[in-house]
Amino acid sequence: MPRFALLSADDHRLVTAAVAAAEAETSGEIVTIVTDLSDKYRESAFACASIASFAALSAIALFPTFYQGLYEAVLGGWTYEFSAGQWLGIATVFAALIWIGTFAILQWLPLRLALTPSGIKARRVRARALKLFRVSAEARTAGKTGVLLYLSLRERRADIVADEAIAAKVSPKIWGDAMAALLDHVRADRAGVGMAEAVGHMGKVLAEHFPKGSENPNELSDRLIEL
DSSP, X not given: OOSSOSSOHHHHHHHHHHXXXXXXXXXXXXXXXXXXXXXXXXXXXXXXXXXXXHHHHHHHHHOHHXXXXXXXXXXXXXXXXXXXXXXXXXXHHHHHHHHHHXXXXXXXXXXXXXXXXXXXXXXXXXXXXXXXXXXXXXXXSTTSOEEEEEEETXXXXXXXXXXXXXXXXXXXXXGHHHHHHHHHHHHTTOHHHHHHHHHHHHHHHHHHHSBOOSOOOOOSOOSOEEO
16 A cells, blocks of 8 residues: 555455455456556646647737737837837747746646546546556456456546456446446545445456356455555
8 A cells, every 4th residue: 555545444445345245256356456646647738838829829910919019018118110020039939938837837737637638538547447457457367357447536537447258248338337336436535435336336247247166266366456
């Protein structure tokens, strides 16, 4: 567990117990992982700064008289006949300052995260889930029946990734109830309860397609992993 735990000790016990209970009815193996954030979304700062800079240049091009008057007001009313090249230089400096200012403001992660399109966040969460699945569960069980439940808290998104044998029998949409239960609780700041409930739904699906056999070793850890 990291130095500053994302979930409480009670939440850890709740999720771990839910995994053990679910696996008691199936030969499937459930891995649970929770993380604070799946990506830093640094490109959002670049994109927003570039858009703001372009918007500033466009405004100057559309309303040159207004901005010339504004510039003269800044100089205390002094007028000066700038050449087209000089006005272009001033506009470029102005746009550059807008870019730098916007980029600096967007170093604040909550704002950067809020301005990142939901589709990008969903893809990043999915990519991280797949990467962690390959490390933690893929092909690590004898019957290739591992499945990962992954929750990324700041994005308030989750994903379920299943091993080869499970994916061949269980359509991704079947996990819908588990995902809905999880995210409903996450939105209410009950991530631990949501993960435990999602694991319960997953266990029912796995028990239907992969019932517990006479030999059912616990091949993957039941404990909730924090990253």
